[in-house]
Amino acid sequence: MSTATTTHSAVSRRERPPLLVAGPVAWARANLFGSFWSSLVTLGLTYFLIKFAVGFIDWALIKSVWTVPMDPATGKLNPEACRAAKGEGACWAVIWDKYRFILFGRYPFDEQWRGAIVIVLFLGLFVVSAMRRFWRRELVLIWIVTLTAIGVLQWGGVFGMPYVGQDEWGGLPITLILSTFGLAFAFPIAILVALGRRATTLPAVKLLCVVYVELIRGVPLISLLFMASVMFPLFMPVGLNPDKLLRAQIAIILFAAAYLAEVVRGGLQALSRGQYEAADALGLTYWQKMGLIILPQALRLVIPPLVNTFIGFFKDTSLVLIIGIFDLLTSGKVAVADPIWQAFSTEVYIMLGLIYFCFCFSMARYSQGLEREFAKSGGR
Amino acid sequence: MSDSTRDAIVLDKVNKWFGQLHVLRDVSLTVGQQEKVVVCGPSGSGKSTLIRCINRLETHQEGRILVDGTELTDDTRALDTVRREVGMVFQSFNLFPHLTILENCTLAPIWVRKMPKAEADEVAMEFLTRVKIPEQAGKFPGQLSGGQQQRVAIARALCMRPKIMLFDEPTSALDPEMIKEVLDTMIELAESGMTMVVVTHEMGFARQVADRVVFMDEGEVVESGTPTRMFEEPQTDRLKLFLSQILRGH
Ligand SMILES: Nc1ncnc2c1ncn2[C@@H]1O[C@H](COP(=O)(O)OP(=O)(O)OP(=O)(O)O)[C@@H](O)[C@H]1O
Ligand SMILES: [Mg+2]
Numbered sequence: 182m183s184t185a186t187t188t189h190s191a192v193s194r195r196e197r198p199p200l201l202v203a204g205p206v207a208w209a210r211a212n213l214f215g216s217f218w219s220s221l222v223t224l225g226l227t228y229f230l231i232k233f234a235v236g237f238i239d240w241a242l243i244k245s246v247w248t249v250p251m252d253p254a255t256g257k258l259n260p261e262a263c264r265a266a267k268g269e270g271a272c273w274a275v276i277w278d279k280y281r282f283i284l285f286g287r288y289p290f291d292e293q294w295r296g297a298i299v300i301v302l303f304l305g306l307f308v309v310s311a312m313r314r315f316w317r318r319e320l321v322l323i324w325i326v327t328l329t330a331i332g333v334l335q336w337g338g339v340f341g342m343p344y345v346g347q348d349e350w351g352g353l354p355i356t357l358i359l360s361t362f363g364l365a366f367a368f369p370i371a372i373l374v375a376l377g378r379r380a381t382t383l384p385a386v387k388l389l390c391v392v393y394v395e396l397i398r399g400v401p402l403i404s405l406l407f408m409a410s411v412m413f414p415l416f417m418p419v420g421l422n423p424d425k426l427l428r429a430q431i432a433i434i435l436f437a438a439a440y441l442a443e444v445v446r447g448g449l450q451a452l453s454r455g456q457y458e459a460a461d462a463l464g465l466t467y468w469q470k471m472g473l474i475i476l477p478q479a480l481r482l483v484i485p486p487l488v489n490t491f492i493g494f495f496k497d498t499s500l501v502l503i504i505g506i507f508d509l510l511t512s513g514k515v516a517v518a519d520p521i522w523q524a525f526s527t528e529v530y531i532m533l534g535l536i537y538f539c540f541c542f543s544m545a546r547y548s549q550g551l552e553r554e555f556a557k558s559g560g561r
Numbered sequence: 562m563s564d565s566t567r568d569a570i571v572l573d574k575v576n577k578w579f580g581q582l583h584v585l586r587d588v589s590l591t592v593g594q595q596e597k598v599v600v601c602g603p604s605g606s607g608k609s610t611l612i613r614c615i616n617r618l619e620t621h622q623e624g625r626i627l628v629d630g631t632e633l634t635d636d637t638r639a640l641d642t643v644r645r646e647v648g649m650v651f652q653s654f655n656l657f658p659h660l661t662i663l664e665n666c667t668l669a670p671i672w673v674r675k676m677p678k679a680e681a682d683e684v685a686m687e688f689l690t691r692v693k694i695p696e697q698a699g700k701f702p703g704q705l706s707g708g709q710q711q712r713v714a715i716a717r718a719l720c721m722r723p724k725i726m727l728f729d730e731p732t733s734a735l736d737p738e739m740i741k742e743v744l745d746t747m748i749e750l751a752e753s754g755m756t757m758v759v760v761t762h763e764m765g766f767a768r769q770v771a772d773r774v775v776f777m778d779e780g781e782v783v784e785s786g787t788p789t790r791m792f793e794e795p796q797t798d799r800l801k802l803f804l805s806q807i808l809r810g811h
Contacts, residue, residue, distance in 0.1 A: 458618050459655035463669035463721060464644035473668060478659050 244270030248277060260521050267524060275525045276532055279516040283529065286351015286507035286515075292343065295334045296354045302327055302334075303357045311547055313554070324365070331358070347426045351507030353536065355426075359498040359508065363433040364491060370434070371441030376471060378446055390442070397439035402500055405432045410504040429501050437494050444486045448479030481555050488548035492541045499537075509533060568627075569594050569725050569756040570615060575624035577610060577780075584610045585621065586780040592725075597757045599767040599788070602777035603803055608760045611777065612727050615758065616647045629724060645673060648718030652730040654710045656702035662689070662713050663698040666720045674721065681720070688716040692746050708739030712746050719750075726750065728759040762807060764792065776800050 213223040246266050252259040263272035276283075285296040306327045309315050315323070335354065338344035350358075377383075377390035397405070409432035410425055452475060460470035480487070499510040507515075513533045517526040570592040577585040584607045592598050600608050613619040614626060617633050617640055626633045628643045656665050666685035670676040676684070689695045692712035694705075702710055711731055718726060728747065732740045744766050751757055751770045761767065767774055768788045775785040778799050784791065795801045 453653075453655075455651060455653050455655035456657065459649075459651065459657070461618060462616055462644065462647075462649040463717075464641060464673045465669065466641075469672050473672065474657055478657075481659065 240269065241271045246270055246272050246274055249274040258521060260525075263525060271528050271531075272525045273528060275517070275522045275528050279519070279522065279529065280532075282352075282516050283509070283513050283532070284352045286355065286512040287349050288351055288354075289343070289345060289349065292337065292345060295337065295342065295345075296352065299331050299334050299354045300357065302331055303354075303361060306361075307543075328362070328365075347424050350426070352512045353509050355501075355507060356495075356498055356509040359430060359433055359501065360495045362430055363437050363498065364494060366434045367437035367441055367494075370438040371445055372476065374438060374442035375445035375449060378442070379449060394439045394442055397436055398443075402432075402436050402497055403503060405436055406500060406504050408432070425504065426506060429504060429506055433494070433498060433501075436497075437490070440490050440494075441487070444483050444490055445479065447486065448481075448483035449475065451482050452478055484548050484552050484555070488544055492544050495540060495544070496537060509536065567594065567630075568592065569596065569629060570758065571625070571627040572611075572614075573625040573627075575611075575614065575621045575626060577607075577614065577619065577621045577623075584780050585614070587624070588777075588780070588782055589624075590775065590782060590785075592756060592758060595754050595756055596772050597751050597755075597759070597770050598773050598775060599771040600758065600760045600775045600777060601762055601767070601803070601807075602783075603806075606777045607780040608777055609729050612649075612729050612758055612760055615725075615727060616644055616649055618649075645721060646724045647727060648721055648723035648725070649727045650711070650714050650718055650729070650731050652734050654702070654707070654714045654734075656710055656714055656717070658702050660701075661698065662694075662700055662702065662705070665702065665713060666717045669717070670720050684722075685716070685720050688719045689713070691719075691749070692716045693742075706739060707735045708742045711735065711739075711743045715743075715746055715750070725756045725758070728757065728761065730760050730762075732761065732763060764788075764807065768792070776803065778803070 214220045244266060246262050249258050249260050249262050249272075251257070258274065258278055260272070260274065263274055266272065281290070281293055284300075285293045288296050306324065309323060310320060331354075333339060334342070335350060335358075336344060336347075374390045374393060377386045378394065380386050380390075406429055409428040413428055456474060456478065457470065460474045465473070499508055501508050502511045502514065505511075510533060513529050517523060517529045522529075568591050570590070572588055572590040575585050575588045576583070588607075588611060590598075590611075600611065602608055610619055614621045614633075615628060621633075629646050631639050631642050633639065633643060656662075657668070660668065663682065663685055666689065667678065667681040670681040670684060671678055686695055686698065689698055692715055694709055694712055694716075697705060697709060697713070702713065705713065715726075715731075731747070732743050735743060740763070744763060747757075747759070747766070748770055757770075759766075759771075771788050773785055774788050774791045776783050776791065776797075776799075784795070784797050784800050791800070792804065795804055
């Protein structure tokens, strides 16, 4: 073969192909300007992208209004400057005025530092849970402690913090509570349901799981939330009426669990029968087999759809808006209902969108990193 | 017949159906302590089903199966006892890909035999040394060759210190150059006195190791005897046909 006779320098040159063959220029030539039509589409799209970007920067950063003066007569902000710039520049003054309401809703203004700590605690919890070196039994303890601390901060009534009822909670902490508690409870339920659906030796369990999944999947989350908030209290004895937030939380857990169960089941099905048989042949019990052999592999396989579902549910918690729970989206909506700012909802929604995006994008990036890491260490 | 509690495995008129398909027909077979039995027969004759019934990966519908004196029934306690005593090696290795070689070997001793981890590690290294791959202990199964994986699978089963080892075509998924290393491991194991039931078409191995060869066809035990007798003086036409096909294939 010719490679056998090439000199050393020729070989090493081949390891690094010349820029024109594999560099960005070559890539662009092959993929963006491969033909007349391809070049036309590339140029057209570039034109629109640049035009849009320039327009947006102009609106958001250059012609925008950052603060507005206070009207000394009324003691309120005077949005005249914003009105003047309307249509040409963004009015970020609305964010400046309303950010605390958007983040914490109707939570008592002087106590909102508690909500801020709650948000920080949640973020810390996410970061710690995301690191593989904390994936030990102690992590469960960390979760319990953190979630307890979050409850104490939100409710208060101890350590000199005034009590704040659930109907006064609002903003980002509500969104984080609904999604974090929701997924934290839904995930274990989902695993049990997925296992139950495959329990051929226990037909009653299997039937129950199938009915549960199909029933919940068959109705929209909104109707489930309505049921939780309107119908559920009708069936409960007087006096025993769990709070609205708790009911919404349960509805979200049940809904998420049904979807996650199907994702997990997909992973269980993807494993070869040999894995089950090898575990059986070694004498492992059912739960050992599942916990040590099957689930660790099945869950790794379904990281992408799992995270996809997580992201979906993080955003779906915003549907509690329709039953009057003050999550992030609701407080944003109420904030722009203020007569002064009514004309400037776009700015508020951009901010809300950014907050949601930060969380969802972090999840997506994290799952990609996790997949890569497993691909490296997982052997297969 | 000898006292059934003294025999390692006793199958008495075992019948099994997959739906309408009658896969095992009145199969009776006794394997004594330390005996090595090779099972052969054409594809679909029920060899795998037979061997899988012995540790109840498949359930039989009629007849009795006793393993080391314990009868296999729906009783899960009996099943746990039997599975601890019986090791199995599969055609497709079935190592756990998410665990290292060492973890593959220590998992069952730690969780089933409740062995302390340090001791389990020690036992695992001993058996990995016996199958001649102690240096691979920290790797994952996907990083090993087929022959190495199958030797790990043997070590994994041995770590449970079973009294009986079952092999279902352990070399038929291997490239020719790797078959020998696995067969050598099995021969060594046989020489150490292990009771073995091996489904294989490796006639050389059968001649060297087997006390008895059992020929199955269409779910029945057609003929059995010492390897020399079976290969040199086959009595039935079905075995003659099978042997001629095997020899032509090689
Ligand atoms: N799980 C199953 N469900 C239905 N039929 C099965 C199942 N497993 C095996 N069979 C059928 O039972 C018969 C015996 O299969 P078995 O795997 O025991 O044969 P074998 O002798 O091991 O063949 P091979 O040499 O191909 O491995 C075959 O006809 C097969 O199709
Ligand atoms: Mg087979």
